[in-house]
Amino acid sequence: MKTTILIHCPDQAGIISSVTGFIHAEGGNIIYLDQHVDKQANVFFMRLESEFDGNVVSFSDFKNEFQSVLAGPYNMEWNMHLSEERPKMALFVSKYNHCLYDLLSRFHSHEVEVDIPFILSNHRDLEYIAEQFQIPFYHIPVTADTKAEAEKQQVELLEKYGIDFIVLARYMQIISPALIDKYPNRIINIHHSFLPAFAGAKPYHAAFARGVKIIGATSHYVTEELDAGPIIEQDVTTVSHSHKIADFIAKGRDLEKIVLSRAVKLHIQRKTMVYNNKTIIFS
Amino acid sequence: MKTTILIHCPDQAGIISSVTGFIHAEGGNIIYLDQHVDKQANVFFMRLESEFDGNVVSFSDFKNEFQSVLAGPYNMEWNMHLSEERPKMALFVSKYNHCLYDLLSRFHSHEVEVDIPFILSNHRDLEYIAEQFQIPFYHIPVTADTKAEAEKQQVELLEKYGIDFIVLARYMQIISPALIDKYPNRIINIHHSFLPAFAGAKPYHAAFARGVKIIGATSHYVTEELDAGPIIEQDVTTVSHSHKIADFIAKGRDLEKIVLSRAVKLHIQRKTMVYNNKTIIFS
Amino acid sequence: MKTTILIHCPDQAGIISSVTGFIHAEGGNIIYLDQHVDKQANVFFMRLESEFDGNVVSFSDFKNEFQSVLAGPYNMEWNMHLSEERPKMALFVSKYNHCLYDLLSRFHSHEVEVDIPFILSNHRDLEYIAEQFQIPFYHIPVTADTKAEAEKQQVELLEKYGIDFIVLARYMQIISPALIDKYPNRIINIHHSFLPAFAGAKPYHAAFARGVKIIGATSHYVTEELDAGPIIEQDVTTVSHSHKIADFIAKGRDLEKIVLSRAVKLHIQRKTMVYNNKTIIFS
Amino acid sequence: MKTTILIHCPDQAGIISSVTGFIHAEGGNIIYLDQHVDKQANVFFMRLESEFDGNVVSFSDFKNEFQSVLAGPYNMEWNMHLSEERPKMALFVSKYNHCLYDLLSRFHSHEVEVDIPFILSNHRDLEYIAEQFQIPFYHIPVTADTKAEAEKQQVELLEKYGIDFIVLARYMQIISPALIDKYPNRIINIHHSFLPAFAGAKPYHAAFARGVKIIGATSHYVTEELDAGPIIEQDVTTVSHSHKIADFIAKGRDLEKIVLSRAVKLHIQRKTMVYNNKTIIFS
Incomplete structure (x- = not known):
C-alpha cells in the first residue's frame, strides 16, 4: 500500500535523515521525497510517498510510533494519507x-x-x-x-x-x-x-x-x-x-x-x- | 519610398475606401493595412504602409492634400513617417x-x-x-x-x-x-x-x-x-x-x-x- | 446583415482601394478588414466584414456584380458568407x-x-x-x-x-x-x-x-x-x-x-x- | 562550506535513508534534497546539497568513506562539488x-x-x-x-x-x-x-x-x-x-x-x- 506523509516543523539539522531512517526501519520503501525550507520563517516542509506491505504493517501502530518518535521531538504538524482513500x-x-x-x-x-x-x-x-x-x-x-x-x-x-x-x-x-x-x-x-x-x-x-x-x-x-x-x-x-x-x-x-x-x-x-x-x- | 500613416478619427462609413482610394490616386501602392474600431468610444484607427516613387511624389504636397481632402472632412488626427527617418x-x-x-x-x-x-x-x-x-x-x-x-x-x-x-x-x-x-x-x-x-x-x-x-x-x-x-x-x-x-x-x-x-x-x-x-x- | 468576404488573387497595386470602393458604392459599411501579401508567391489575401441593410441589397445581384467588376479583372478566388448561415x-x-x-x-x-x-x-x-x-x-x-x-x-x-x-x-x-x-x-x-x-x-x-x-x-x-x-x-x-x-x-x-x-x-x-x-x- | 553531491545507481530500498544518515553522521546538514527514479531503467538519481563546517571535515576522507560505505555497496556513480569551485x-x-x-x-x-x-x-x-x-x-x-x-x-x-x-x-x-x-x-x-x-x-x-x-x-x-x-x-x-x-x-x-x-x-x-x-x- 502506498502512503503519503506531509510534514512541517521548525527547521533543524537531521530531520530528513531521521524520517527516512524511521520509514526504512518500519519496512517502508520511499518512492518519492520532496522537501522545502522556508528560510524566512525557518520552517521545514516535506512530502514523502512510501510503499508498505499492507498486510504486515498496522497503520495505527505506525502513526502512534511516528508521533512519539518523530513528531513529538521535532514538534511536527503532520498527516498521512493511504492511497486507497478517495476524498469526497x-x-x-x-x-x-x-x-x-x-x-x-x-x-x-x-x-x-x-x-x-x-x-x-x-x-x-x-x-x-x-x-x-x-x-x-x-x-x-x-x-x-x-x-x-x-x-x-x-x-x-x-x-x-x-x-x-x-x-x-x-x-x-x-x-x-x-x-x-x-x-x-x-x-x-x-x-x-x-x-x-x-x-x-x-x-x-x-x-x-x-x-x-x-x-x-x-x-x-x-x-x-x-x-x-x-x-x-x-x-x-x-x-x-x-x-x-x-x-x-x-x-x-x-x-x-x-x-x-x-x-x-x-x-x-x-x-x-x-x-x-x-x-x-x-x- | 515607404511611408507609414497613422490615423484616428470618429468612426463612420467610408473611411477605408476614401483613404485607400486617395493613396491609389496619388500613385501609392498600399502594402499593409490594419484597422481597428473602438466601439465604446466610436473611434476608428488605421495604420497604412504604402510605397511611392519618391522621385515623383512631393510629400509636402501629399500632406497638404491629405489634410484638406481627408483629415479635415473626417476630423482625423494623423501623422506620416518616411522610412528613411531614423528616430533619436x-x-x-x-x-x-x-x-x-x-x-x-x-x-x-x-x-x-x-x-x-x-x-x-x-x-x-x-x-x-x-x-x-x-x-x-x-x-x-x-x-x-x-x-x-x-x-x-x-x-x-x-x-x-x-x-x-x-x-x-x-x-x-x-x-x-x-x-x-x-x-x-x-x-x-x-x-x-x-x-x-x-x-x-x-x-x-x-x-x-x-x-x-x-x-x-x-x-x-x-x-x-x-x-x-x-x-x-x-x-x-x-x-x-x-x-x-x-x-x-x-x-x-x-x-x-x-x-x-x-x-x-x-x-x-x-x-x-x-x-x-x-x-x-x-x- | 453582416457579410464576410474572403479573397485571394495575384498581388498588384490598387486591390484594397478597388474592393473597399466597391463595397462602399454598394451601400456596405466595412467593419473589419485584414489583409496579407505572400511576397514569395506574390499572392494577396483579404478578409472583409461588412454590414448591409439586408432589406435593400440583393445578395445574388451583389455577387454577380462583384464577380464581373472585381473578381474577373483581378483574377480572384473569393467567397462570401452571410452571418445568418450556420454551418453543419x-x-x-x-x-x-x-x-x-x-x-x-x-x-x-x-x-x-x-x-x-x-x-x-x-x-x-x-x-x-x-x-x-x-x-x-x-x-x-x-x-x-x-x-x-x-x-x-x-x-x-x-x-x-x-x-x-x-x-x-x-x-x-x-x-x-x-x-x-x-x-x-x-x-x-x-x-x-x-x-x-x-x-x-x-x-x-x-x-x-x-x-x-x-x-x-x-x-x-x-x-x-x-x-x-x-x-x-x-x-x-x-x-x-x-x-x-x-x-x-x-x-x-x-x-x-x-x-x-x-x-x-x-x-x-x-x-x-x-x-x-x-x-x-x-x- | 556547501557541497553538492550527485548520485545515480540501481534503484533499491533504503538509499535515501542510508545517504542522509551518512551525511548526518559526518556532521553535515542537508539543505536540499531532490530525487528521481527512472522506473523503466530502474535507476535512482539524487541531488543533495549539504553544509559542513569546512574547518572540521576533511573532504578527501569524506570521499573515501562515502565511496566505501555507500558508493561501493550501492554500485553508485557519484561526484561531489564544493561551492567554492568555480568552473572554467x-x-x-x-x-x-x-x-x-x-x-x-x-x-x-x-x-x-x-x-x-x-x-x-x-x-x-x-x-x-x-x-x-x-x-x-x-x-x-x-x-x-x-x-x-x-x-x-x-x-x-x-x-x-x-x-x-x-x-x-x-x-x-x-x-x-x-x-x-x-x-x-x-x-x-x-x-x-x-x-x-x-x-x-x-x-x-x-x-x-x-x-x-x-x-x-x-x-x-x-x-x-x-x-x-x-x-x-x-x-x-x-x-x-x-x-x-x-x-x-x-x-x-x-x-x-x-x-x-x-x-x-x-x-x-x-x-x-x-x-x-x-x-x-x-x-
Missing part, C-alpha cells in the same frame, strides 16, 4: 457551465479520482448537467435575507455526506467565515483574474478598462479576505486591443477550467501545503 | 545593466534601427558600458534637493540632441509631469511586475510575499500617475515556492529586457497608437 | 472523450455556433455522451476489410445531412483520399504533438523517449499526407523528467481540447485561408 | 553576437559564476566584443581542409586553460567525435528550433516553409549524432502567417539567448544529470 468533493456552482463540465468529464474518465456526492447551486440552470452525470443536485437559493439559512442547509449537506473538500466552480457567492472555518484550506475557488490584480467583481471588465495585454485565472484556497487566500495555481493568455470584453470572457473560460482542474488535482494528490497564506506545491 | 532615442539608466546591454546589443546588430545620441544616468555604475559602445554618457545625480535642477539639465540635453523618445531602461526615478508633458506617449518605461499588480516600489518583494505562481514585466508609456500609463507589452514567467526573492529578480531580469526591447521596437516601427490611456498595437 | 459540423470520434465533451459543452453554451447533425464513431464507447446531449450517434465500425464500405456509409451520412465540415475529435483512423477530396480544407484534425515533431502514431511515447522539455498539440486541415496538412493552431506545455508517459498524456489532453476548439472556432468564423499547404489566420 | 567555461562563437552578449552581460553582473579563460571563433567578427569585455580571443579558421588541424589547436587551448565545459554560443560548426569524447556531457549547444523538429541547417527556413504557428529553441549536450543529444532546456514563441523568415530569425534570437543562458546556469549549478540520452533537471 462537493461542487458548488451557479450559472456558468464550463468549469462544471470540465471537472465532470475528468471525473468520468477517471482523471480526477474522487467521489462527488452532490452538486449544489443557488440557481437551477445547471441542474441538467447533474442529471446528465447522474449526480444529486441541491438547489439552495441565496438572497441577502436567506443567506444565513442557506448556509445552514449547506453545512447540513456537507456533514451528511462527509465532504472532505469543496470546489467553487464559478459559484459567484461569498462564503461566510463560519463555513470557511469548518473547511480551512479545503475550499478551492477559481477567480477569473491574475490575482492580486483585479480581485473582486467583474475582473474581465476591469482588465479591459486597464488595457492589459495578458489576462489570467487564479485558483486559491478560500480565506476570510476576498480573493486573498493562498494561491494554488495560475495561468495566463494573451489579449490585444482587438478583443472585446466578450472575447476576454471567452478566452478566460478556457483558463478558468484548466487552472481550476489543475488545482483540484494537486489538492487530491496531497501535493499542496499551506503556510503563512502561501502554498508549497510539491512536484 | 535617449537611454536613461541607473545601476542595473541587463536592459542596457540588451538594447545596445540589438542596436549594434541593427535589430533596433535608431540613433542613440546619449545615455544618461543618476549614477556612474554603467558608464563603462557607454564606453564599450562609444556612446556619450551624462552623469546627472538626482537627490530630493537637486531634482528640479537635474531635470532642467536633462531637458537641455534632450533638446540639444533633438531626441524623439526616451527609454527608461530601469532608471528607477520618477519622471516629473513637466518632462512627461514634453514627451507625451514618447517615454517608455519597463516596470518589473505584471501591472496593475504590484505597481510602485519593490514589486518582486511584493509578489514573493503574496505567493504568486507567475511573475511578469510590463512596458508602458509614462503618464503622471505612477505605473498607470498605457501598456505596450507584457510577458510573464512561472515561479514556485522554491524560488527566493533573488530568484524572482533573476528570472524577472530576462522578462524585463525582452519586454522592453519589444516595446521599443513597436514604438520605432510606428505600430503603437494611444487612446484613452490604452494602446492599439498593430501587427 | 459532423463530429468523428473514437474512444477518448475529452475533445468531444469540450466541444459539446461549448456548443451547448453557444460559444461554438454550429449545427451538429450527428456524431459518428467506430466504437460505441462514447455513445452515452451523444445521448447526454441528445445528438444522433452513428456507429460505423472500421476494420481493414470493411474500411471501403465504412467510408461509403460515412459519405452517405455526410451528404444526407448536408455537412459543411468534419471535425476529427481524436478519431484515430486515417481518412482516405476520396473523402478528403470531397471536403478539401474542411476536415479538421487534432494531432497530439507539436508538429512536425512526432507525426504518426504514439507521439507522447516518442516525445518521452526523446526527453523533450515541452510537448504540444496541433490542429490542422487533413490532406493526403499524414499529419502534414496546413496547420491552423498549435499550443504547448512544459514537461520534465519527473513526468511519466501517463502524465504526458494527461497534460496533452488539456492541450488537445483547447487547440482543437480554437481551430474549430477560427474555421466557423471564416478566419482561415489555405494557400500552398499553409494557413493565413486572420485576427 | 570556454565560449565558441561564429558571427552572431546575441548569445555572446547575453552570456557576457550575465557574467559581468555575477549572474553566471564562472571563469571565462577565452573566447574562440572561426571568424573575427566578434573579436570586438571580447575586447569590450577584456577576454582573450582566439581566431581559429575552419575549412574542410584545415578542420583537423583547427581542432588540434582547439584542444591545446582547452587543455592549456583547464577548461571544464564548452558553450557553443551559435558556433555553427560540427564538433568532431574526438572532441566530444574529451568533454562528454560538457559541451552545451543552442539549436535554433524546437527539437526534434527541424534538426540540422536552416531551421527557421524549414519552420517557415512548414507553416508552424510556434517556433522554439533547444539547448542540449552535444553528442555524435547531430542535434540529437540530451535536451537541457527548451522554450517557444508564437509566430503567424504575417511573419517573414527574417521575423522568425529575430524572434528566435530572443529565445536562443534565454534558453542557452538557462542551460548554462543549470549546468554550472550541477542541476543536470544525463542518463540514456535524456537529462534529469533538478529544481
Whole structure:
C-alpha cells in the first residue's frame, strides 16, 4: 500500500535523515521525497510517498510510533494519507457551465479520482448537467435575507455526506467565515483574474478598462479576505486591443477550467501545503 | 519610398475606401493595412504602409492634400513617417545593466534601427558600458534637493540632441509631469511586475510575499500617475515556492529586457497608437 | 446583415482601394478588414466584414456584380458568407472523450455556433455522451476489410445531412483520399504533438523517449499526407523528467481540447485561408 | 562550506535513508534534497546539497568513506562539488553576437559564476566584443581542409586553460567525435528550433516553409549524432502567417539567448544529470 506523509516543523539539522531512517526501519520503501525550507520563517516542509506491505504493517501502530518518535521531538504538524482513500468533493456552482463540465468529464474518465456526492447551486440552470452525470443536485437559493439559512442547509449537506473538500466552480457567492472555518484550506475557488490584480467583481471588465495585454485565472484556497487566500495555481493568455470584453470572457473560460482542474488535482494528490497564506506545491 | 500613416478619427462609413482610394490616386501602392474600431468610444484607427516613387511624389504636397481632402472632412488626427527617418532615442539608466546591454546589443546588430545620441544616468555604475559602445554618457545625480535642477539639465540635453523618445531602461526615478508633458506617449518605461499588480516600489518583494505562481514585466508609456500609463507589452514567467526573492529578480531580469526591447521596437516601427490611456498595437 | 468576404488573387497595386470602393458604392459599411501579401508567391489575401441593410441589397445581384467588376479583372478566388448561415459540423470520434465533451459543452453554451447533425464513431464507447446531449450517434465500425464500405456509409451520412465540415475529435483512423477530396480544407484534425515533431502514431511515447522539455498539440486541415496538412493552431506545455508517459498524456489532453476548439472556432468564423499547404489566420 | 553531491545507481530500498544518515553522521546538514527514479531503467538519481563546517571535515576522507560505505555497496556513480569551485567555461562563437552578449552581460553582473579563460571563433567578427569585455580571443579558421588541424589547436587551448565545459554560443560548426569524447556531457549547444523538429541547417527556413504557428529553441549536450543529444532546456514563441523568415530569425534570437543562458546556469549549478540520452533537471 502506498502512503503519503506531509510534514512541517521548525527547521533543524537531521530531520530528513531521521524520517527516512524511521520509514526504512518500519519496512517502508520511499518512492518519492520532496522537501522545502522556508528560510524566512525557518520552517521545514516535506512530502514523502512510501510503499508498505499492507498486510504486515498496522497503520495505527505506525502513526502512534511516528508521533512519539518523530513528531513529538521535532514538534511536527503532520498527516498521512493511504492511497486507497478517495476524498469526497462537493461542487458548488451557479450559472456558468464550463468549469462544471470540465471537472465532470475528468471525473468520468477517471482523471480526477474522487467521489462527488452532490452538486449544489443557488440557481437551477445547471441542474441538467447533474442529471446528465447522474449526480444529486441541491438547489439552495441565496438572497441577502436567506443567506444565513442557506448556509445552514449547506453545512447540513456537507456533514451528511462527509465532504472532505469543496470546489467553487464559478459559484459567484461569498462564503461566510463560519463555513470557511469548518473547511480551512479545503475550499478551492477559481477567480477569473491574475490575482492580486483585479480581485473582486467583474475582473474581465476591469482588465479591459486597464488595457492589459495578458489576462489570467487564479485558483486559491478560500480565506476570510476576498480573493486573498493562498494561491494554488495560475495561468495566463494573451489579449490585444482587438478583443472585446466578450472575447476576454471567452478566452478566460478556457483558463478558468484548466487552472481550476489543475488545482483540484494537486489538492487530491496531497501535493499542496499551506503556510503563512502561501502554498508549497510539491512536484 | 515607404511611408507609414497613422490615423484616428470618429468612426463612420467610408473611411477605408476614401483613404485607400486617395493613396491609389496619388500613385501609392498600399502594402499593409490594419484597422481597428473602438466601439465604446466610436473611434476608428488605421495604420497604412504604402510605397511611392519618391522621385515623383512631393510629400509636402501629399500632406497638404491629405489634410484638406481627408483629415479635415473626417476630423482625423494623423501623422506620416518616411522610412528613411531614423528616430533619436535617449537611454536613461541607473545601476542595473541587463536592459542596457540588451538594447545596445540589438542596436549594434541593427535589430533596433535608431540613433542613440546619449545615455544618461543618476549614477556612474554603467558608464563603462557607454564606453564599450562609444556612446556619450551624462552623469546627472538626482537627490530630493537637486531634482528640479537635474531635470532642467536633462531637458537641455534632450533638446540639444533633438531626441524623439526616451527609454527608461530601469532608471528607477520618477519622471516629473513637466518632462512627461514634453514627451507625451514618447517615454517608455519597463516596470518589473505584471501591472496593475504590484505597481510602485519593490514589486518582486511584493509578489514573493503574496505567493504568486507567475511573475511578469510590463512596458508602458509614462503618464503622471505612477505605473498607470498605457501598456505596450507584457510577458510573464512561472515561479514556485522554491524560488527566493533573488530568484524572482533573476528570472524577472530576462522578462524585463525582452519586454522592453519589444516595446521599443513597436514604438520605432510606428505600430503603437494611444487612446484613452490604452494602446492599439498593430501587427 | 453582416457579410464576410474572403479573397485571394495575384498581388498588384490598387486591390484594397478597388474592393473597399466597391463595397462602399454598394451601400456596405466595412467593419473589419485584414489583409496579407505572400511576397514569395506574390499572392494577396483579404478578409472583409461588412454590414448591409439586408432589406435593400440583393445578395445574388451583389455577387454577380462583384464577380464581373472585381473578381474577373483581378483574377480572384473569393467567397462570401452571410452571418445568418450556420454551418453543419459532423463530429468523428473514437474512444477518448475529452475533445468531444469540450466541444459539446461549448456548443451547448453557444460559444461554438454550429449545427451538429450527428456524431459518428467506430466504437460505441462514447455513445452515452451523444445521448447526454441528445445528438444522433452513428456507429460505423472500421476494420481493414470493411474500411471501403465504412467510408461509403460515412459519405452517405455526410451528404444526407448536408455537412459543411468534419471535425476529427481524436478519431484515430486515417481518412482516405476520396473523402478528403470531397471536403478539401474542411476536415479538421487534432494531432497530439507539436508538429512536425512526432507525426504518426504514439507521439507522447516518442516525445518521452526523446526527453523533450515541452510537448504540444496541433490542429490542422487533413490532406493526403499524414499529419502534414496546413496547420491552423498549435499550443504547448512544459514537461520534465519527473513526468511519466501517463502524465504526458494527461497534460496533452488539456492541450488537445483547447487547440482543437480554437481551430474549430477560427474555421466557423471564416478566419482561415489555405494557400500552398499553409494557413493565413486572420485576427 | 556547501557541497553538492550527485548520485545515480540501481534503484533499491533504503538509499535515501542510508545517504542522509551518512551525511548526518559526518556532521553535515542537508539543505536540499531532490530525487528521481527512472522506473523503466530502474535507476535512482539524487541531488543533495549539504553544509559542513569546512574547518572540521576533511573532504578527501569524506570521499573515501562515502565511496566505501555507500558508493561501493550501492554500485553508485557519484561526484561531489564544493561551492567554492568555480568552473572554467570556454565560449565558441561564429558571427552572431546575441548569445555572446547575453552570456557576457550575465557574467559581468555575477549572474553566471564562472571563469571565462577565452573566447574562440572561426571568424573575427566578434573579436570586438571580447575586447569590450577584456577576454582573450582566439581566431581559429575552419575549412574542410584545415578542420583537423583547427581542432588540434582547439584542444591545446582547452587543455592549456583547464577548461571544464564548452558553450557553443551559435558556433555553427560540427564538433568532431574526438572532441566530444574529451568533454562528454560538457559541451552545451543552442539549436535554433524546437527539437526534434527541424534538426540540422536552416531551421527557421524549414519552420517557415512548414507553416508552424510556434517556433522554439533547444539547448542540449552535444553528442555524435547531430542535434540529437540530451535536451537541457527548451522554450517557444508564437509566430503567424504575417511573419517573414527574417521575423522568425529575430524572434528566435530572443529565445536562443534565454534558453542557452538557462542551460548554462543549470549546468554550472550541477542541476543536470544525463542518463540514456535524456537529462534529469533538478529544481
